[in-house]
Amino acid sequence: MPMQLDLRLPIGAMFVILGVLIGGYGLFTQSSSLYAVHSLGINVDLWWGLMMLAFGAVMLALARRAKKL
Amino acid sequence: MQPIPLWIDYLVLAVYFVFVLGIGFVLKNQMKTSTDFFLSGRSMPAWITGLAFLSANLGAQEVIGMGASGAKYGIATAHFYWLGAIPAMVFVGIFMMPFYYGSRARSVPEYLKLRYDEKTRALNAISFAIMTVFSSGVSMYAMGKLLQLLLGWDFNLAILASALIVLAYTLLGGLTSAIYNEVLQFFLIVMGFLPLVFLGLRDAGGWSGLQTRLNNDAMVHAWKYLGSPSSNPMGVEWFGMVMGLGFVLSFGYWCTDFLVVQRAMAADSPASARRTPLIAAFPKMAFPFLVILPGMLAGVVVATNTNAANTNAGIPAPATRQSRISLQGARGIIPVKFDEAGKPVMRGGQAELDYDMATPMMLVRYFPPGMLGLGLCALIASFMSGMAGNTTAFNTVWTYDIYQSYINKGASDAHYLWMGRAATIFGLAISVAAAYFAKQFNNIMDVLQLVFAFVNAPLFATFMLGMFWKRATGHGAFWGLLCGTSAAAIHHGLTLPAGSVAGAKGGWLGVITHTYPSEMAQNFWTAIWAWTTCFTVTLVISLLTVPRIESELKGLVYGLTAKPSDAGLQWYQKPTVLAAVVLTILVILNVIFW
Numbered sequence: 025m026p027m028q029l030d031l032r033l034p035i036g037a038m039f040v041i042l043g044v045l046i047g048g049y050g051l052f053t054q055s056s057s058l059y060a061v062h063s064l065g066i067n068v069d070l071w072w073g074l075m076m077l078a079f080g081a082v083m084l085a086l087a088r089r090a091k092k093l
Numbered sequence: 094m095q096p097i098p099l100w101i102d103y104l105v106l107a108v109y110f111v112f113v114l115g116i117g118f119v120l121k122n123q124m125k126t127s128t129d130f131f132l133s134g135r136s137m138p139a140w141i142t143g144l145a146f147l148s149a150n151l152g153a154q155e156v157i158g159m160g161a162s163g164a165k166y167g168i169a170t171a172h173f174y175w176l177g178a179i180p181a182m183v184f185v186g187i188f189m190m191p192f193y194y195g196s197r198a199r200s201v202p203e204y205l206k207l208r209y210d211e212k213t214r215a216l217n218a219i220s221f222a223i224m225t226v227f228s229s230g231v232s233m234y235a236m237g238k239l240l241q242l243l244l245g246w247d248f249n250l251a252i253l254a255s256a257l258i259v260l261a262y263t264l265l266g267g268l269t270s271a272i273y274n275e276v277l278q279f280f281l282i283v284m285g286f287l288p289l290v291f292l293g294l295r296d297a298g299g300w301s302g303l304q305t306r307l308n309n310d311a312m313v314h315a316w317k318y319l320g321s322p323s324s325n326p327m328g329v330e331w332f333g334m335v336m337g338l339g340f341v342l343s344f345g346y347w348c349t350d351f352l353v354v355q356r357a358m359a360a361d362s363p364a365s366a367r368r369t370p371l372i373a374a375f376p377k378m379a380f381p382f383l384v385i386l387p388g389m390l391a392g393v394v395v396a397t398n399t400n401a402a403n404t405n406a407g408i409p410a411p412a413t414r415q416s417r418i419s420l421q422g423a424r425g426i427i428p429v430k431f432d433e434a435g436k437p438v439m440r441g442g443q444a445e446l447d448y449d450m451a452t453p454m455m456l457v458r459y460f461p462p463g464m465l466g467l468g469l470c471a472l473i474a475s476f477m478s479g480m481a482g483n484t485t486a487f488n489t490v491w492t493y494d495i496y497q498s499y500i501n502k503g504a505s506d507a508h509y510l511w512m513g514r515a516a517t518i519f520g521l522a523i524s525v526a527a528a529y530f531a532k533q534f535n536n537i538m539d540v541l542q543l544v545f546a547f548v549n550a551p552l553f554a555t556f557m558l559g560m561f562w563k564r565a566t567g568h569g570a571f572w573g574l575l576c577g578t579s580a581a582a583i584h585h586g587l588t589l590p591a592g593s594v595a596g597a598k599g600g601w602l603g604v605i606t607h608t609y610p611s612e613m614a615q616n617f618w619t620a621i622w623a624w625t626t627c628f629t630v631t632l633v634i635s636l637l638t639v640p641r642i643e644s645e646l647k648g649l650v651y652g653l654t655a656k657p658s659d660a661g662l663q664w665y666q667k668p669t670v671l672a673a674v675v676l677t678i679l680v681i682l683n684v685i686f687w
Contacts, residue, residue: 029116029119029120029123029273031141031273031276031277034112034115034116034273034277035276035277035280037112038108038109038112038277039280039284041108042105042108042109042467045101045104045105045108045463046101046105046463046464046466046467049101049462049463050463053461053462053463056461058461058462059461061397061461062397062458062459062460062461063292063459063460063461063464064292064295064296066292068288068292068459068460068461068464069461069462069463069464072284072288072464072467073463076284079280079284
């Protein structure tokens with residue numbers, strides 16, 4: 025039985041959405057004191073959000089390439 | 094220190110739940126036969142089964158418990174990975190998987206039936222089924238309690254909501270859905286914990302800063318102080334560690350527990366099945382850095398006043414909330430443990446610390462809103478993947494090894510598929526009941542977990558003799574298992590860890606023949622006794638009873654089965670090459686953290 029759902033699609037989609045949400049939140053709260061108190065002055069929302077966005081995009085690209093072959 | 098999840102955190106959690114349930118719905122139409130439901134139609138690529146193999150075991154007990162051990166014992170906790178998992182994972186991949194995957198067995202108990210006899214299978218199937226539903230209940234209870242303490246969520250709501258979500262996706266998509274979600278959860282746990290370790294280490298001044306702040310050399314070496322139990326915080330000596338944890342407990346779990354073996358059985362080919370535990374071994378080796386380091390860091394970092402910070406950021410202080418966690422008398426950010434009456438738990442004149450809070454407190458300390466949602470997702474994901482793993486293993490063993498074997502033999506496949514779904518529902522219902530049971534009688538659950546340990550400890554002797562010695566017989570296996578379990582119970586009843594009173598901790602037979610330096614040392618030696626007894630009894634009774642005809646054992650015993658061929662595989666796909674790489678990295682890690 026061939027697999028009908030490529031698992032890379034939901035993984036990719038979820039991390040793209042999470043990356044946009046968390047990264048976006050980081051972008052809009054850049055001047056907030058939250059980051060100084062919690063994460064040593066690093067805007068971890070923004071940076072890790074971008075990281076997740078990139079990871080999700082790579083997963084989606086891999087799924088797309090597999091489908092084309 | 095009071096975490097207040099904001100709308101953004103709830104939104105992150107909501108996204109995660111939508112994907113978890115969505116996967117179940119998409120897979121719903123693929124579940125046509127019982128093989129689809131219980132074994133994913135044996136169609137999974139190795140990278141997926143490999144990550145699921147790792148993730149099914151990555152329950153709450155692991156993420157919370159290993160952080161707690163890290164806080165308590167330091168880097169020596171990594172033995173639970175490097176010694177207590179990797180060698181066994183390599184062994185099951187190289188030597189045992191050909192029998193599991195190749196023998197037509199659909200479950201581990203079924204393998205026992207093919208290799209030995211009906212009564213050995215029944216013994217294993219029934220004890221396994223009971224253990225899985227209760228473990229799942231304990232896991233649920235732990236989650237409910239944690240979410241209540243940490244976030245002030247309602248205990249009942251947390252338990253019911255998580256049970257319903259797990260029910261929905263395993264009911265819809267069977268094992269495929271559970272496996273897909275386990276892989277999703279694997280990535281979430283990695284993504285959630287990596288930045289935590291990064292921030293914590295940065296704050297503490299890196300590994301060398303952590304070493305200085307811990308100011309205890311035994312916390313930062315895995316082997317150096319294992320010469321005698323009095324010189325290391327675990328109270329274990331190297332022989333008990335290597336034999337008890339590294340051999341009996343580790344091989345007993347990774348090589349025979351259907352919860353993990355089921356993931357490999359879902360693989361699309363014998364080669365993929367063999368690669369499954371080897372692929373899992375790579376991330377498994379790195380997990381100590383993700384789950385143990387946060388616990389160690391929690392003991393040395395300082396808290397910040399998050400309430401004040403949130404007020405500055407325009408978020409109102411939670412004036413109406415009662416403070417649930419106090420850091421008075423804490424070590425780092427590990428709070429003092431309180432009993433039900435709200436009094437600090439004392440031990441030896443000192444307030445005991447709530448080590449289970451080490452990792453959750455790290456999340457609250459270092460993650461701002463947004464990342465906090467992701468961290469909570471990672472925690473909840475670990476709870477749910479553990480629960481779903483237990484549920485799918487339970488419904489398979491119940492349907493194939495108990496229902497089809499003893500209750501209703503020649504029914505249609507559609508009927509067994511229906512029964513699998515029904516078993517999912519009542520399995521989870523029993524787990525929820527067990528969670529409430531645990532809430533009422535905490536000690537009873539401790540006793541129950543002890544009994545499970547007695548049942549599990551001798552198992553690997555049965556499998557090892559069965560797979561590598563064609564002379565082993567069904568009578569030998571059955572009585573070996575029973576005697577091994579009894580030996581574990583008797584050993585536990587005659588010994589006591591230092592500083593404990595007779596009761597659930599041991600010594601309940603009235604006579605104490607030996608006092609162990611720690612509970613962990615006692616556990617390891619209980620396992621060693623159980624294994625040795627099972628091995629000896631199986632050996633002796635097998636020699637006294639009639640062996641099976643050799644032709645019946647083809648594909649079930651090592652010497653009578655054709656060696657799996659690696660021809661046609663790329664070098665990086667060969668199980669032996671993967672195993673060699675895994676073992677090399679393992680040695681390097683042990684040398685670095687010696």
